Amino acid sequence: MRKRFRLLLYICFIVGTIASSIAARPLEVLASPDDIRKDNVASSQEQLAYSLGVQAYIYGYPLVVMEQTRQMALKTRAPLNQFYYSGMLASSQYHDIVTPNSNTLYFSAWLDLSKGPVILNVPANTDDRYYTVQMLDAYTNTFRNVSNRTTENKAGQFTIVGPGRSSDINKASIHAPTPIVWLLGRVQVNGKEDLNRAVAFEKQFTLSTPTSNPSSGITDGSSSNQMSSMKNDPFAFYKIMTEQIRQNPPPACDAVLLNQFKLIGIDPAKGFESADLNAATKAGLLRAAKDAQRIIANSVKSIPTANGWYIGHDIGTYGTQFLLRAVVAYSGLGANVPEEELYARAFVDQNGEKLQATLCVAF
Numbered sequence: 298m299r300k301r302f303r304l305l306l307y308i309c310f311i312v313g314t315i316a317s318s319i320a321a322r323p324l325e326v327l328a329s330p331d332d333i334r335k336d337n338v339a340s341s342q343e344q345l346a347y348s349l350g351v352q353a354y355i356y357g358y359p360l361v362v363m364e365q366t367r368q369m370a371l372k373t374r375a376p377l378n379q380f381y382y383s384g385m386l387a388s389s390q391y392h393d394i395v396t397p398n399s400n401t402l403y404f405s406a407w408l409d410l411s412k413g414p415v416i417l418n419v420p421a422n423t424d425d426r427y428y429t430v431q432m433l434d435a436y437t438n439t440f441r442n443v444s445n446r447t448t449e450n451k452a453g454q455f456t457i458v459g460p461g462r463s464s465d466i467n468k469a470s471i472h473a474p475t476p477i478v479w480l481l482g483r484v485q486v487n488g489k490e491d492l493n494r495a496v497a498f499e500k501q502f503t504l505s506t507p508t509s510n511p512s513s514g515i516t517d518g519s520s521s522n523q524m525s526s527m528k529n530d531p532f533a534f535y536k537i538m539t540e541q542i543r544q545n546p547p548p549a550c551d552a553v554l555l556n557q558f559k560l561i562g563i564d565p566a567k568g569f570e571s572a573d574l575n576a577a578t579k580a581g582l583l584r585a586a587k588d589a590q591r592i593i594a595n596s597v598k599s600i601p602t603a604n605g606w607y608i609g610h611d612i613g614t615y616g617t618q619f620l621l622r623a624v625v626a627y628s629g630l631g632a633n634v635p636e637e638e639l640y641a642r643a644f645v646d647q648n649g650e651k652l653q654a655t656l657c658v659a660f
Contacts, residue, residue, distance in 0.1 A: 339577040346561045346581025347588075350535075353558050354589035356551075356619050357538030359437040359626035363479065364541055366630065367407050378415050378506050380406045384496050386486060395629050396640070402499050404482040410459030411476040411544075413507055417457060419443060420501035422450035424494070427485040430502065431633050432457070435475040435545035437626050439613040442637045443471075460546070475545035480504075481631050531583055532571035535562070539569035550617070593623045600624070605647065609640035 374393075375381035382404045387397035394403055408415050417430060422445050429444035443455055456470045457478065482502055486495040527533040543565035547555070555565070561582060562574050571579060600607050613634030615622035625632050632640060645651055 339575075342575065342577035343581040343584075346578040347585045348581075349557055349561045350582040350585025351589045351592065352554065352619075353535070353538070353561070353563055354586055355593065355623045356554065356558075357534070357542070358589075358593060358623040360435055360541040360545070361534055361537050362626045362630060363433075363435055363437060363477075364537060367477070367479070370405065370407055375406060377407055377409050378504055380404050380480075380482070380502060380504060382496070382500055386489075386492065394631065396642075398483075400486050400488075402484040402486055402495055404484070404499055404502065406480045406504055408457060408473075408478040408480060408504075409476060410457065410462070410473055410478060414456045414458045414462065414470075416505045416507075417443060417455040417480070418501075418503045418505060419448060419453045419455065420498065421452040422448075422498075424498070425450060426487070426495065426498065427483075428498075428502075429483050429633070429637050431481045431483070431631070431637070432471065432473065433479040433481065433631065434473060435477045435541060436547065436615075437622060437630065437632075438474065438615060439632075439634050440474055441471050442633065444637060446637070474548075477545055479631070481633075531586070532569070532579070534586060535571070535582060536569045539563050539565055543568070593620070593627050596620060596624045597628050602643075605643050605645055607640075607642045609642075610635050612640070 370381070371377065383391075383393065383402055387394065387399055387401070387403070391397055393405070397403065419430070422428065425445070427445060429442045429446075431439055432441040432443075433439050443453075453469065458470055458472050459476045460472075460474060482499070484495055484499045486492055527537070530536075542555070546565075555563075558564070561578055562569055562571070571582075574582075609629075609632060611618075612621070612625050612629075612632045615625075629640065629642075632638075643652065
């Protein structure tokens with residue numbers, strides 16, 4: 298009897314071991330050589346390209362939007378390393394800033410630090426009016442504000458230096474994370490009667506470049522040509538993104554993500570060429586671009602609110618919050634850090650109804 302019982306236990310152990318092995322490795326047991334065909338390989342390649350493509354699009358979206366904005370500004374506003382000044386208050390027809398204030402003058406410049414530093418000259422602020430010159434890198438991170446809060450209304454010169462370059466030790470230096478920098482200036486206007494005085498103050502903010510910096514470098518026209526091809530080339534986004542990463546290397550901590558992007562042809566060292574990709578990878582990237590656009594647009598509505606208001610406490614610098622960075626680039630490009638400016642936005646009333654232009658909002 299005992300022998301039979303032991304034999305039965307042994308059989309149960311063997312059956313249980315085999316069953317657990319099958320459960321732990323279902324593909325190894327159930328898959329057959331006939332299942333591993335070319336169409337399955339292509340499907341896996343397409344899925345990989347889609348998965349990584351969505352992440353790449355979200356990561357690179359701010360870079361492409363910044364470059365698009367830069368190219369437009371260089372064509373219609375001012376050359377590299379020069380300010381463009383707005384001499385009037387914003388109205389509904391003003392589109393230089395995504396969400397402008399009605400009591401603020403805006404001025405801006407695009408810097409190319411690849412050939413050398415640029416000097417920001419700031420005037421004395423005798424009227425004690427608010428101003429700031431916000432500095433954004435190519436990834437939309439605000440890395441510095443020169444404002445009346447930091448200068449204490451004194452005149453000054455600030456040398457803005459690109460990555461890996463030394464600065465003039467006789468001047469205050471600001472080290473930019475990327476060679477491409479967007480300067481976005483704001484000057485307070487105290488009513489229409491103050492406008493002319495504010496404009497005169499605004500135009501005292503100037504830029505100068507040492508003779509060693511010829512105000513050239515990165516802008517060779519190729520990026521502009523790529524921008525114009527975005528409507529006709531469905532892969533132009535990935536190409537521009539890859540080139541912008543090459544020209545503006547990201548923080549070292551992003552390497553773990555960028556190394557994965559190489560699997561789908563996004564390699565800053567080699568460039569992006571859709572002609573070098575197989576059909577499955579192309580299909581995955583095209584599908585990814587469409588879905589990533591929707592993810593970014595729809596994520597605007599998922600940002601937490603309080604009493605219907607979104608308060609921008611956590612924007613301006615983003616670290617590894619790549620989706621938030623893309624959402625802000627989509628809905629509020631140029632957003633500053635809360636130490637300088639705090640944004641409050643609402644799209645619905647207390648009943649959840651969309652706000653209308655005819656409504657009056659009371660504070």
